[in-house]
Amino acid sequence: MKDTLRELIHGALATLRAQEILPDGTDPVFVVERTRNREHGDFASNVALTLAKQAGRKPREIAESIAAAIKDPRVERVEIAGPGFINFFLGAAAMHAEVATIIEKAGAYGRNTAGAGRKAQIEFVSANPTGPLHVGHGRGAAVGDSLARVLDANGWAVTREFYYNDAGAQIDNLARSVQSRCRQIDPDHADWPADGYRGEYIKDVARDYLAGATVHADGIDVRAAGDADDLEAIRRFAVAWLRREQDLDLRAFGVAFDVYFLESSLYQEGKVEHTVKELVAAGHTYEKDGALWLKTTDFGDDKDRVMRKSDGGYTYFVPDVAYHEGKWRRGFERVINEQGADHHSTVDRVRAGLQALDVGIPKGWPEYVLHQMVTVMRGGEEVKLSKRAGSYVTLRDLIDEVGRDATRYFLVARKTDSQLVFDIDLARAQTNDNPVYYIQYAHARVCSVHRQLAERGIEVEAGVGIAALARLDSEHERTLMSELSRYPEVVESAALNLDPQLVAQYLRELAAAFHGYYNAHQFIVEDADLRNARVTLADAARQVLANGLELLGVSAPQSM
Numbered sequence: 371m372k373d374t375l376r377e378l379i380h381g382a383l384a385t386l387r388a389q390e391i392l393p394d395g396t397d398p399v400f401v402v403e404r405t406r407n408r409e410h411g412d413f414a415s416n417v418a419l420t421l422a423k424q425a426g427r428k429p430r431e432i433a434e435s436i437a438a439a440i441k442d443p444r445v446e447r448v449e450i451a452g453p454g455f456i457n458f459f460l461g462a463a464a465m466h467a468e469v470a471t472i473i474e475k476a477g478a479y480g481r482n483t484a485g486a487g488r489k490a491q492i493e494f495v496s497a498n499p500t501g502p503l504h505v506g507h508g509r510g511a512a513v514g515d516s517l518a519r520v521l522d523a524n525g526w527a528v529t530r531e532f533y534y535n536d537a538g539a540q541i542d543n544l545a546r547s548v549q550s551r552c553r554q555i556d557p558d559h560a561d562w563p564a565d566g567y568r569g570e571y572i573k574d575v576a577r578d579y580l581a582g583a584t585v586h587a588d589g590i591d592v593r594a595a596g597d598a599d600d601l602e603a604i605r606r607f608a609v610a611w612l613r614r615e616q617d618l619d620l621r622a623f624g625v626a627f628d629v630y631f632l633e634s635s636l637y638q639e640g641k642v643e644h645t646v647k648e649l650v651a652a653g654h655t656y657e658k659d660g661a662l663w664l665k666t667t668d669f670g671d672d673k674d675r676v677m678r679k680s681d682g683g684y685t686y687f688v689p690d691v692a693y694h695e696g697k698w699r700r701g702f703e704r705v706i707n708e709q710g711a712d713h714h715s716t717v718d719r720v721r722a723g724l725q726a727l728d729v730g731i732p733k734g735w736p737e738y739v740l741h742q743m744v745t746v747m748r749g750g751e752e753v754k755l756s757k758r759a760g761s762y763v764t765l766r767d768l769i770d771e772v773g774r775d776a777t778r779y780f781l782v783a784r785k786t787d788s789q790l791v792f793d794i795d796l797a798r799a800q801t802n803d804n805p806v807y808y809i810q811y812a813h814a815r816v817c818s819v820h821r822q823l824a825e826r827g828i829e830v831e832a833g834v835g836i837a838a839l840a841r842l843d844s845e846h847e848r849t850l851m852s853e854l855s856r857y858p859e860v861v862e863s864a865a866l867n868l869d870p871q872l873v874a875q876y877l878r879e880l881a882a883a884f885h886g887y888y889n890a891h892q893f894i895v896e897d898a899d900l901r902n903a904r905v906t907l908a909d910a911a912r913q914v915l916a917n918g919l920e921l922l923g924v925s926a927p928q929s930m
Contacts, residue, residue: 371468371855372402372413374444375458379417382439391435392425404856411449411457412852418454429454465851466839472854472910473833480861480917485526489701492518494708495620496533499612500544501567502758503619505744505781506710508765509790512781512923513741514708515625516870519921524865529702531629533693536609537637538686543567544612545605551576552598570758575611579604587613588630619766624774624923636689645692645727646677646684654726669722687716691723698724698731705736706868711787714740739868741786748794772797775924779806782922783874800930802885805878809915810927812881812888816912817928819893819905826894828901832909835902842903846887850911853883857914861921870922877918884911 379400386392400417418433425432433456437448444464449457472479494514497507518528535541547566555561557568566572578585579594585607586592592610595603613630620626636642646662649655654665660680667674677688697705707713717738724731746753746763756764768777776797783805784790802808823830842851856876864872893908895901916926 371460371464372404372859374464375402375413375415378440378442378445379415379436382436383417385439386435392421392432396421396424398424404859405457408852410451412460413458414451415456415458416454418450418456422454462840462843462848465848465855466836468855469839469851469907469910470833470836472913473836473906476913477917477920479913480858481523481525482858482862483525484862484865485521485524487525487527488703489529490521490526490704490706491529491531491697491700491702492521492706492708493531493533495616495625496535496709497616498535498540499609499616500540501569501612502571502756503616503765504762505746505765505768505792506741508623508768508777509741509744509781509786510708510710511620511623511625511765512778513739513786513870516778516782516873516922517706517708517739517868519923520861520864520870520873523861523921526704526865529629530627531631532627533631533633534613535633537634537689539565541605541609544608545601547572548575548579548604548608549598549601552580552604568761569756571612571615575608578611579607585610585614587611587617619764619769622769622774623765623778631693633689633693636692641692641696642684642689645695645723646688648695648729649677649691649723649726652726652728664719664723664726666719666722666726669725671718671722675719675722687719687723690716690720691727694720694724694736695727695729695731697736698729706739707736708739708741708786711740711742713738737868739786742789744781744790744792746792746794753794768792768794775810776804776806778923779809779874782870785869785871805874806924807930808885809877809881809919810925811930812884813912813915813919813926814928814930815884815888816908819908822894823905828894830902830905833906835899835904835906838899838903839906840903841900842907844891846883846890847904847907850883850887850907853880854910854914857918860918864921873918873921877915877922880911880915880918884908884915887911 383392383396387394387396398417398420400415400420402413402415405411405414418429418436421432422429430450430453433450433454437450437456440448444461444467446459446461451457492514495507495511497503518530522528543563543565544567546563550562550566551572557566580596582594582596584591584593587610592607594607597603649664654668655677656663656665661676662678663674664677665674675687676685678684694705721734724735725733753763756762756767758764771794780792780797781790796804800807860872860876864870891904893901893904919926
């Protein structure tokens with residue numbers, strides 16, 4: 371409807387220019403927004419205020435001329451408010467047309483072509499292969515996958531990518547931890563590595579390694595050597611073992627990736643060294659105290675950064691620059707990194723490094739979505755430990771406790787820049803206080819109506835009640851139709867703001883509108899036209915609920 375009203379306004383402006391009420395060339399930038407209070411109409415526009423100076427007329431005069439020029443059966447009336455805002459009151463025909471559109475488009479309703487097939491890449495989770503995925507990784511997985519779904523719904527060609535940090539000190543600690551377990555040394559022993567990993571999973575890796583097991587990870591089979599003295603063989607096997615475990619966790623979560631990228635490949639293929647040479651050649655580096663520095667202050671950073679330390683090793687942001695240069699060369703117009711808030715300090719220096727390459731990468735590329743920490747609660751107390759991991763709550767713990775659907779919804783239901791409290795008791799509750807249950811129950815209720823009709827030998831085909839929608843004139847019905855019409859705007863806004871929680875919030879509001887309608891009206895009535903109209907409206911609600919849940923990776927059950 372926002373697009374429809376924009377078209378009507380542009381048509382009115384063209385009419386006023388033709389009548390010489392407005393001068394030629396008056397084609398202003400304006401907004402059409404939903405009103406907060408429906409007493410002021412369904413939508414409002416500031417078009418008259420943006421035109422006033424250019425047209426040399428008072429805003430209210432222009433608003434009145436525009437209002438008089440709009441003639442459309444979908445607009446019941448137009449009112450002028452304040453200094454010149456135009457308030458639009460939609461007629462029943464507009465609402466009925468939207469219901470018909472929902473039934474016609476079905477699963478495609480709410481999707482648009484804003485991205486027009488342009489390439490976008492979302493990197494998320496990107497956990498070190500040193501242990502099971504924790505709840506923070508789970509939040510990243512839920513948000514990242516939902517972002518990919520939302521961008522896809524906006525027409526973008528989306529690639530999901532997982533970056534494995536399989537190089538560095540943490541992998542060394544992993545290998546030494548597994549080796550210690552292979553030698554029957556436990557975490558309480560004096561010889562246990564100072565920074566070793568203590569979870570039970572280390573014992574499982576060691577057991578499989580000594581047994582000569584083979585693990586399959588990302589299309590490659592890695593067979594254990596079984597030699598407790600071969601640290602490099604232990605390293606290869608442990609990394610593959612944990613990559614497989616993380617992949618199994620993600621499958622249980624309903625998350626799949628198109629590309630798995632190994633940090634180690636940047637070194638093996640010489641890409642880090644090549645990137646450093648490019649930066650030197652571009653003139654944005656200098657030597658100081660035996661180290662190589664990047665002039666990141668030239669690109670907005672608060673101080674210059676060391677790239678290559680005096681011992682010859684690279685600092686951690688250098689491979690990130692090399693990695694992202696590769697993303698740029700792969701042709702991604704948009705790159706979005708969904709990461710924990712602890713990555714905040716790397717944002718400026720990675721962007722600075724990319725700008726310093728002088729290869730045409732735009733400022734502000736890549737984009738970042740940083741999520742805050744997750745606190746898990748049960749029985750009013752924080753849950754901190756997992757036997758499997760040893761020191762943190764795992765994603766699999768949550769899935770086992772409350773199921774995939776509740777886990778995904780709860781982890782995406784708040785803005786990423788807000789800390790999230792995951793209440794296990796609430797997520798398991800089959801009450802209206804549980805938003806997942808509340809939304810899914812609305813979908814199941816519509817399905818139950820069709821089952822009840824079938825038991826009476828009545829079949830209501832999709833859309834059969836569209837012609838009778840005029841029979842629906844209650845406040846509950848108008849509220850539900852208005853709420854349904856918001857969905858395309860929510861999908862668009864979620865993509866523009868990289869904020870899938872907008873979808874989660876909307877679904878709860880839509881479910882409330884439907885439950886209110888369902889509780890106030892009978893669906894199975896003798897009057898066939900009224901029955902068909904109500905069932906058709908319910909079907910439209912079921913379709914939008916299903917579409918929105920799909921964007922969050924949450925199922926839409928037919929019974930509960």
